[in-house]
Amino acid sequence: MHKTLLISINAFCASILWAQAPSPPSPQTKLSVHWDELTAADFKDAIARAQGTCLLPFGILEKHGAHLPLGNDLLNVRYAALNAAQQEYAIVFPEYYFGQIFEAKHQPGTVAYSRRLQLDLLQETTDEMARNGCKKIIIVNGHGGNNSLLPFFAQTQLDTPHDYVVYVLGITRGGPGEPKHKSNPATDMHAGESETSMSMIARPDLVHLDRAPQESGADQARLKLPDGLYTGIWWYARFPNHYAGEGAVASRELGEFEAKTWINGITQAIRAVKADQESLRLQNEFYERSKHPLDTPQ
Numbered sequence: 468m469h470k471t472l473l474i475s476i477n478a479f480c481a482s483i484l485w486a487q488a489p490s491p492p493s494p495q496t497k498l499s500v501h502w503d504e505l506t507a508a509d510f511k512d513a514i515a516r517a518q519g520t521c522l523l524p525f526g527i528l529e530k531h532g533a534h535l536p537l538g539n540d541l542l543n544v545r546y547a548a549l550n551a552a553q554q555e556y557a558i559v560f561p562e563y564y565f566g567q568i569f570e571a572k573h574q575p576g577t578v579a580y581s582r583r584l585q586l587d588l589l590q591e592t593t594d595e596m597a598r599n600g601c602k603k604i605i606i607v608n609g610h611g612g613n614n615s616l617l618p619f620f621a622q623t624q625l626d627t628p629h630d631y632v633v634y635v636l637g638i639t640r641g642g643p644g645e646p647k648h649k650s651n652p653a654t655d656m657h658a659g660e661s662e663t664s665m666s667m668i669a670r671p672d673l674v675h676l677d678r679a680p681q682e683s684g685a686d687q688a689r690l691k692l693p694d695g696l697y698t699g700i701w702w703y704a705r706f707p708n709h710y711a712g713e714g715a716v717a718s719r720e721l722g723e724f725e726a727k728t729w730i731n732g733i734t735q736a737i738r739a740v741k742a743d744q745e746s747l748r749l750q751n752e753f754y755e756r757s758k759h760p761l762d763t764p765q
């Protein structure tokens with residue numbers, strides 16, 4: 468009797484567990500926006516649906532104050548890019564974190580590839596994307612340290628003919644209507660209020676807000692040079708902790724605004740790129756003329 472009861476209780480518990488166990492994902496019926504989740508045959512359909520438009524979310528591995536993860540920029544930019552691609556279909560390339568970050572080499576966990584490798588890998592990546600039908604590639608930047616690298620890369624596409632166009636989209640979060648900031652916007656640059664708020668939306672499980680005050684994100688202003696005179700050590704001179712701003716005052720309210728504006732900015736860019744028929748035409752005209760500059764009318 469007792470044993471029978473136990474068995475039936477066990478069976479009852481097992482049925483509850485069975486009911487609660489997550490079921491494995493069933494095969495997708497709609498096209499994924501993730502390049503790496505598509506089958507080869509679905510990839511062909513995806514290229515057609517995207518009209519050859521693909522996103523390359525571009526992040527980095529670097530310290531983000533005392534409170535955010537090393538992959539913060541890539542996690543955030545992928546969150547925004549994947550959401551945008553679902554609104555306006557585009558194929559999103561897998562995790563890419565091979566950008567410019569020499570200025571954080573003194574901090575744990577930073578991965579800083581050489582200058583040559585950064586450019587070669589990016590060129591081969593966009594070449595391979597284009598060979599697979601991505602004739603319009605939007606590099607969606609998520610890391611301020613790439614702000615010089617990416618326009619330079621795009622400019623060098625004029626060096627030799629390419630049958631595709633590279634577009635670079637800066638970090639489009641924020642703007643008019645933004646909730647009032649609690650910290651100084653002038654130094655809210657890295658792991659500060661805005662970025663931490665965005666992370667609270669993209670990956671709240673990785674934000675250690677209580678640790679944010681452990682270090683100072685204040686501008687130490689250790690280098691005095693006239694405006695317009697640039698040197699590479701400028702960032703370290705100002706923010707040697709690789710932290711700029713006040714992450715501790717971040718909020719979900721600001722984060723929701725940052726996420727919404729960023730996703731919207733990327734969605735608008737995808738639409739504009741799909742509609743753009745001029746860039747490739749002008750590139751081809753330019754490449755042709757470059758072969759014989761003396762024939763260009765003067």
Ligand SMILES: [Zn+2]
Pocket residue numbers: 531539540609610611657658662
């Ligand atoms: Zn960042």
